[in-house]
Amino acid sequence: MIYAKTAHELHQLLIKGEISSKEVVSAVLERIDGVETDINAYITINEEALAQAERADRMIRDGKATPLTGIPVAVKDNMSTKGIRTTCASNMLKDYVPPYNATAVEKLIEAGAIIIGKTNLDEFAMGSSCENSAFKQTKNPWDLSKVPGGSSGGSAAAVAAGEAIMALGSDTGGSIRQPAAFTGVVGLKPTYGRVSRYGLVAFASSLDQIGPFARDVEDAANLLSVISGHDPLDSTSIPGKESDFSLDGASVKGLRVGIPKEFMTEGLDPVIRDAINRAAQLLEDEGASVKECSLPHSEYALSAYYIIAPAEASSNLARFDGVRYGLRVSGDNHTDMFIRSRQEGFGPEVKRRIMLGTYALSAGYYDAYYKKALQVRNLIKQDFDHVFADFDVILSPTTPSVAFGLGEKVDDPLSMYLSDVYTIPVNMAGLPGLSLPFGFNNGLPIGVQLIGGLWQERKLLQVGKVLEQATGYVPVVPERGDR
Ligand code: GLN
Numbered sequence: 001m002i003y004a005k006t007a008h009e010l011h012q013l014l015i016k017g018e019i020s021s022k023e024v025v026s027a028v029l030e031r032i033d034g035v036e037t038d039i040n041a042y043i044t045i046n047e048e049a050l051a052q053a054e055r056a057d058r059m060i061r062d063g064k065a066t067p068l069t070g071i072p073v074a075v076k077d078n079m080s081t082k083g084i085r086t087t088c089a090s091n092m093l094k095d096y097v098p099p100y101n102a103t104a105v106e107k108l109i110e111a112g113a114i115i116i117g118k119t120n121l122d123e124f125a126m127g128s129s130c131e132n133s134a135f136k137q138t139k140n141p142w143d144l145s146k147v148p149g150g151s152s153g154g155s156a157a158a159v160a161a162g163e164a165i166m167a168l169g170s171d172t173g174g175s176i177r178q179p180a181a182f183t184g185v186v187g188l189k190p191t192y193g194r195v196s197r198y199g200l201v202a203f204a205s206s207l208d209q210i211g212p213f214a215r216d217v218e219d220a221a222n223l224l225s226v227i228s229g230h231d232p233l234d235s236t237s238i239p240g241k242e243s244d245f246s247l248d249g250a251s252v253k254g255l256r257v258g259i260p261k262e263f264m265t266e267g268l269d270p271v272i273r274d275a276i277n278r279a280a281q282l283l284e285d286e287g288a289s290v291k292e293c294s295l296p297h298s299e300y301a302l303s304a305y306y307i308i309a310p311a312e313a314s315s316n317l318a319r320f321d322g323v324r325y326g327l328r329v330s331g332d333n334h335t336d337m338f339i340r341s342r343q344e345g346f347g348p349e350v351k352r353r354i355m356l357g358t359y360a361l362s363a364g365y366y367d368a369y370y371k372k373a374l375q376v377r378n379l380i381k382q383d384f385d386h387v388f389a390d391f392d393v394i395l396s397p398t399t400p401s402v403a404f405g406l407g408e409k410v411d412d413p414l415s416m417y418l419s420d421v422y423t424i425p426v427n428m429a430g431l432p433g434l435s436l437p438f439g440f441n442n443g444l445p446i447g448v449q450l451i452g453g454l455w456q457e458r459k460l461l462q463v464g465k466v467l468e469q470a471t472g473y474v475p476v477v478p479e480r481g482d483r
Contacts, residue, residue, distance in 0.1 A: 024072060053114055074166075093201075128150045132151075152167075276397055293387045314357030326345055327344065435449050439471075
């Protein structure tokens, strides 16, 4: 099945001329036709995908193929795509067609990748289940009664279901890794500053980072190579960092692996705990040493995140006022117009975050909440610094449980927020985190997370590759929906 292959497998077939990009894209579009009514991964399919495939086929014939040339890649619908609607799954932007590409998207196009479509998300990337989308509910391809995770649930589900070969997501507190874990694909949140955020609609600017979804570690590494690098258009993108993530000679011999004891407590589903222990055993078998480590302030990460992220969001989202950006609903006077536009444009979770953030930043409470949260953020970062003085990588759960049921947590935002307890500290410290598929429980995928020091993506990917090999991992796409 073409749609179930990895990009590196397809690349071999493409450069040998055994298949054309047009055939790959057609196979994926057909798969979308077959399963999309069940999965709802996409908000928009790119009408130009086949035309882009023709261009890719010319690149291949001219000997200019990159590992991504001719490969269908899905893009989360909070990244600007020139001429293709970019909605952030919000009524606020339901008709917005950007005049430019996000840098990450531009880099994909330069590499000859095919932008196959724009994927569903929680509105403005706020959520953990795709249930906050204003348009549709994406389902978990492994079990349609479960959520795919979020906020990049559409991208994760598209890759898992064979509706794309790879995808881009964004991760502010876990939105790549958590859905990757829930849908059984590889997801990587890069070091803050590795990938340009230019053209990514901002949620919480000090935390947001674009990263890859893929079927295996090699594909994730190749996709990361393409999208990373300094961009003068994003002042937080860092120059002078390597973007070669080759996995040659990957080994964990002598590697010091830490498992944070604070992550292995009662809140963790025993099924996930077992997976972590098995992963630890495999790494030891391969020559690593595994020991307990400690992140004492991680228990405050969630609380601090839910001050900092909403604070930044309240400021970033101020531009959607019916004048400068977004939906305009007319009113009796201009204030009334602002109010109606924001009332109708934003959904309940986005409003909740704006209210939280505005409150935390208000003059009387700034020190008590926002400043305090920044101090906590610093302590969390220091915890990681201490750990990485003695360890090379951290092994941890990605999520406390496997995918939960649709509707199960919608009325309880706090329990929804908890699904990011193991991913949020990583964003708070700006570190890279990789979620890897690690088996199934009752038909639902389990993810394990590897966390590295700043700029240690290559090491993470190499450890990931070793784990993949040690488990004999073969990417699988569910049969479902082939009708
Ligand atoms: N689920 C978290 C939130 O709702 C993280 C979202 C994200 O990483 N974009 O804020």
